[in-house]
Amino acid sequence: MTRIHIWALTAAALLLTACANTPPPPLVPTRADEAANMITPMTDKRETLVATGYAVISIQNHRNPAQQRLLAIRASKLDAYRALTEQVYGQQLDASTTVADMTVMSDTFRARVEGVIYGAVLVSITPVGDDTYETTLSLDRNVVNDLRALYVAHLNNKRR
Secondary structure, three states: OOHHHHHHHHHHHHHHHHHHOOOOOOOOOOHHHHHHHHHOOHHHOOOEEEEEEEEEOOOOOOOOHHHHHHHHHHHHHHHHHHHHHHHHHOOEEEEEEEEEOOEEEEEEEEEEOOOOOOOOEEEEEEEEOOOEEEEEEEEEHHHHHHHHHHHHHHHHHHHO
16 A cells, blocks of 8 residues: 555544534433423522512592502502412403404403512612602512412312
């Protein structure tokens, strides 16, 4: 064999062994892992839930501006509680679509939130701009777990 052939064989052997030393591809999660991640509640991923509610001052049903501000603060707090309840219990959504002659005639959606919240901490009530209040609440994960356990127990008692 000539020297060129020896060098070509050596180079080919080195190149082929380099391919064999590449790291294996990353592990792809199985369908069971993906399903577990999809149903894992967001509360298991965070220490506290935070919810923010808003209310406009000028649309509050009162003539006195000071009373309108107080009503807006109260409405923003209730909106924050609603947002917190959505995070803990989820939303029930009812939808209806009417089709006639292959054309959508009407589309209606109705969302409902139901639950009990206790132990929420009032983080802040802040005026935003000239005509809005923002209220922020937080809820510890341990309280969320207690609320869910009570809710499941309530559902079980209803079935009996």
